[in-house]
Amino acid sequence: MVETAGGGPGDGAAEVLDRPLPDGVRRRVVQIVSDGFGGLTVGELPAQLRQYARFAPNRRAKFAGNAMAAALETDPLFRQRIAEKFREAQPELSGALDSASPPPAADPLDVAAAAYVLRPTGWVKLVTAAGEEAQRADAERADEESRVELERLREELTQTREQTRTDTERMRTELDAAKKEAESLHRKLRAATSDVKRGEAALRKLQAEMETVRAEGHTHVSAAESESRRLKARLGEAEAALEATRKAAREGRSVEDMRVRLLLDTVLDAAQGLRRELALPPVSVRPAETVDAVEPGRMTPKDIAARALSENDPAILDQLLALPQAHLVVDGYNVTKTGYPQMPLEKQRLRLLGQLSQLAAQTGAEVTCVFDGAELAAPVLLAPPRGVRVLFSKPGVTADELIRQLVRAEPPGRPVIVASTDREVADGVARAGARPVASAVLLKRLS
Numbered sequence: 001m002v003e004t005a006g007g008g009p010g011d012g013a014a015e016v017l018d019r020p021l022p023d024g025v026r027r028r029v030v031q032i033v034s035d036g037f038g039g040l041t042v043g044e045l046p047a048q049l050r051q052y053a054r055f056a057p058n059r060r061a062k063f064a065g066n067a068m069a070a071a072l073e074t075d076p077l078f079r080q081r082i083a084e085k086f087r088e089a090q091p092e093l094s095g096a097l098d099s100a101s102p103p104p105a106a107d108p109l110d111v112a113a114a115a116y117v118l119r120p121t122g123w124v125k126l127v128t129a130a131g132e133e134a135q136r137a138d139a140e141r142a143d144e145e146s147r148v149e150l151e152r153l154r155e156e157l158t159q160t161r162e163q164t165r166t167d168t169e170r171m172r173t174e175l176d177a178a179k180k181e182a183e184s185l186h187r188k189l190r191a192a193t194s195d196v197k198r199g200e201a202a203l204r205k206l207q208a209e210m211e212t213v214r215a216e217g218h219t220h221v222s223a224a225e226s227e228s229r230r231l232k233a234r235l236g237e238a239e240a241a242l243e244a245t246r247k248a249a250r251e252g253r254s255v256e257d258m259r260v261r262l263l264l265d266t267v268l269d270a271a272q273g274l275r276r277e278l279a280l281p282p283v284s285v286r287p288a289e290t291v292d293a294v295e296p297g298r299m300t301p302k303d304i305a306a307r308a309l310s311e312n313d314p315a316i317l318d319q320l321l322a323l324p325q326a327h328l329v330v331d332g333y334n335v336t337k338t339g340y341p342q343m344p345l346e347k348q349r350l351r352l353l354g355q356l357s358q359l360a361a362q363t364g365a366e367v368t369c370v371f372d373g374a375e376l377a378a379p380v381l382l383a384p385p386r387g388v389r390v391l392f393s394k395p396g397v398t399a400d401e402l403i404r405q406l407v408r409a410e411p412p413g414r415p416v417i418v419a420s421t422d423r424e425v426a427d428g429v430a431r432a433g434a435r436p437v438a439s440a441v442l443l444k445r446l447s
Contacts, residue, residue: 033069033082044081046078049067266325269324328417330419334439356388357385368389
């Protein structure tokens with residue numbers, strides 16, 4: 001374990017430690033170097049330690065420990081200077097080591113660290129013995145700690161077993177109670193599930209009944225709204241008729257007089273037209289001429305049947321407009337959107353009114369064109385063409401309702417023709433005594 005390196009027998013400086021310095025001894029050596037570090041000048045310090053000259057002993061031992069241990073091992077002069085400072089600080093321990101009789105009560109780590117710095121004869125044995133003693137003390141301490149820990153663990157294991165036994169009994173009791181409670185809850189759950197199913201069935205039935213009631217309510221509301229609109233329309237008509245009656249009374253005549261006069265003119269014109277159509281001779285009719293027979297050169301029933309016109313033939317409109325005091329009422333947007341829907345509304349109105357003006361000039365019939373006021377974003381500045389009356393429905397009133405009002409305003413017996421494809425309008429005016437004509441027929445006649 002001890003080797004000589006360049007010195008004679010008994011020279012401690014020639015001894016070499018063949019194993020690493022024990023950690024406890026190394027910490028004491030670093031502390032010795034740090035304590036003696038402050039007594040040296042900067043020039044007496046090795047170059048690698050000069051930067052730590054101004055450090056406090058504790059910081060010096062913390063940050064320069066490795067560097068000081070290395071310098072002490074490799075720089076004999078630095079070790080001698082540190083040894084001198086130690087001899088001054090610890091003369092008794094130093095003298096005991098020089099006489100090879102270390103104090104028996106001294107700490108083996110302190111003795112080994114001092115021997116490592118002073119390097120007396122046999123210092124390697126002291127360091128080795130201190131390391132072994134430290135290891136043995138550590139082992140004994142570890143054994144004692146292990147024994148204490150083992151006793152503690154055994155006590156904990158005993159307590160744990162007892163606690164486990166107690167917890168097991170308690171948990172077994174709780175498990176039995178939980179099983180009984182679970183069985184009770186299962187029974188309650190089955191009963192609740194049955195109640196829920198019955199409730200869902202009742203809810204579905206109630207929802208179906210509610211849907212039925214809601215549908216009936218919607219139907220009643222729709223019927224009530226329709227009836228309300230109809231009553232409002234009739235009320236508006238009544239108010240308009242009342243206002244017209246008042247106005248006629250103020251002017252010295254009544255609406256009935258106007259209707260009767262118009263009907264009388266219609267009958268007279270119809271009689272004159274019938275006379276012209278029949279071309280009756282000035283003489284009275286002979287009885288023999290009243291007998292129905294086919295005379296030579298006259299039309300047969302087949303010829304008469306061949307002259308019947310189709311509902312879509314524009315000639316039927318000419319025949320209707322040829323009747324005395326005929327009045328043509330046109331559902332404006334229904335006609336324009338049937339004939340030329342791609343045009344803007346303004347151009348649709350102008351085109352239709354221009355064509356109706358020509359028709360009125362050709363037939364002499366009264367022409368009224370009705371437009372839906374709901375289609376308007378602003379009031380229309382429009383000069384009606386000659387021979388055509390232009391009307392827009394008021395807010396809340398549709399063009400269909402305005403057309404029905406115009407038809408009801410005419411006296412019974414006057415020929416009124418309504419041009420519209422709307423089935424509801426056609427049926428309504430037909431019940432009021434007017435003759436409906438499809439919009440396509442009017443468009444064919446105008447073209």
